[in-house]
Amino acid sequence: KAGVTQTPRYLIKTRGQQVTLSCSPISGHRSVSWYQQTPGQGLQFLFEYFSETQRNKGNFPGRFSGRQFSNSRSEMNVSTLELGDSALYLCASRQGAGNTIYFGEGSWLTVV
Amino acid sequence: QQQVKQSPQSLIVQKGGISIINCAYENTAFDYFPWYQQFPGKGPALLIAIRPDVSEKKEGRFTISFNKSAKQFSLHIMDSQPGDSATYFCAASTYNTDKLIFGTGTRLQVFP
Numbered sequence: 001k002a003g004v005t006q007t008p009r010y011l012i013k014t015r016g017q018q019v020t021l022s023c024s025p026i027s028g029h030r031s032v033s034w035y036q037q038t039p040g041q042g043l044q045f046l047f048e049y050f051s052e053t054q055r056n057k058g059n060f061p062g063r064f065s066g067r068q069f070s071n072s073r074s075e076m077n078v079s080t081l082e083l084g085d086s087a088l089y090l091c092a093s094r095q096g097a098g099n100t101i102y103f104g105e106g107s108w109l110t111v112v
Numbered sequence: 113q114q115q116v117k118q119s120p121q122s123l124i125v126q127k128g129g130i131s132i133i134n135c136a137y138e139n140t141a142f143d144y145f146p147w148y149q150q151f152p153g154k155g156p157a158l159l160i161a162i163r164p165d166v167s168e169k170k171e172g173r174f175t176i177s178f179n180k181s182a183k184q185f186s187l188h189i190m191d192s193q194p195g196d197s198a199t200y201f202c203a204a205s206t207y208n209t210d211k212l213i214f215g216t217g218t219r220l221q222v223f224p
Contacts, residue, residue, distance in 0.1 A: 004155075033210035043156070043201060043214035056211050090155050094210055101146070101210055103155035 002027065004104035006091050012110045018079040021107045025072050025093030029102075032074040034066060037088040037106070046089075049074055081111045114139060116204050118215025125222050131189040133218045135202035138183065142204040146212070147176065147187045150199045159200070160187070192222045 005024040013019050025032050033056075034046040045058040049068035066076040072093075078085055088106040117136045125131045135145075143164055148156035162169045162176040162185065169176045175188040189196055202215040 031210055035212075042216050043203075043212075045211045045213070048210040056209060058211070092210065100158050100161070101212065103148075103157065105153075105155045 004091055004093050004102055006089075006104040006107050008107060009105070010108045012112060013081050015081055015083060015111055017081050018077060019081060019109060020075055020077045021089050021091075021109075023074045023076075023091030023093075023104060025074070025091075026095075026102055029093035029095050030072050031094040031096070032068055032072060033092045033094075033101070034074070034076050035090040035092065036060075037090055038086075043090070046076065078109075083111050085109065086111045114213055116202060116213050116215045118202050118218060120218060121216070122219045123221070125192045125220065127192065127194060127222055127224045129192050131192045131196070131220055131222070132186060133200055133202070133220075134184065134186045135215050136182075136184045137204050139204070140183070141206050142213075143207050144205045145176070145178065145185050146203050147174075148201045148203060150201065156201060189220075192220075194222045194224055196220060197222050
């Protein structure tokens with residue numbers, strides 16, 4: 001069974017640009033969440049989706065958005081990139097309530 | 113209230129020794145406490161998890177001890193091996209949510 005797949009793995013963007021990151025959850029997993037990991041702030045929850053609905057949102061500005069498609073795949077978007085958005089963005093999926101949350105290997109975003 | 117405090121920040125252990133990492137939380141609504149292991153360049157991988165209805169859970173060389181009254185939980189790695197060298201994160205969440213609140217991480221180095 002394939003794990004959580006994230007694309008692209010690495011990308012470099014310029015300040016002010018926008019970026020879209022993609023996530024394919026483990027087959028059969030309907031719940032997808034996103035996290036930002038930085039050396040300074042650690043691992044922080046961004047948002048959580050289930051059946052195409054956002055169920056929870058972390059404390060991030062409105063420049064950070066996401067969505068989930070009917071096949072459970074998810075995307076997150078960051079608009080008007082700032083230098084501080086440079087981070088590892090992790091996607092995670094879960095089959096259902098109470099089950100293990102599995103993480104992908106992340107997308108490394110560098111904003112220059 | 114939402115924080116999970118983790119210590120120590122770094123840990124150096126000799127091969128065969130016991131590694132102990134501690135976490136404390138405030139929110140009594142938390143009812144799921146996983147530990148994740150992360151190697152450089154990889155996403156976090158679930159190591160072991162516990163719910164507050166038990167005080168200890170053991171899986172191989174890894175044991176979680178849970179003290180509900182003190183709102184503390186800890187990870188014990190017995191017979192530590194160089195391959196255990198990684199960053200360890202404790203986390204907490206409530207049932208039926210993917211919103212994990214992570215500790216700040218402990219970098220473990222096991223020397224032969």
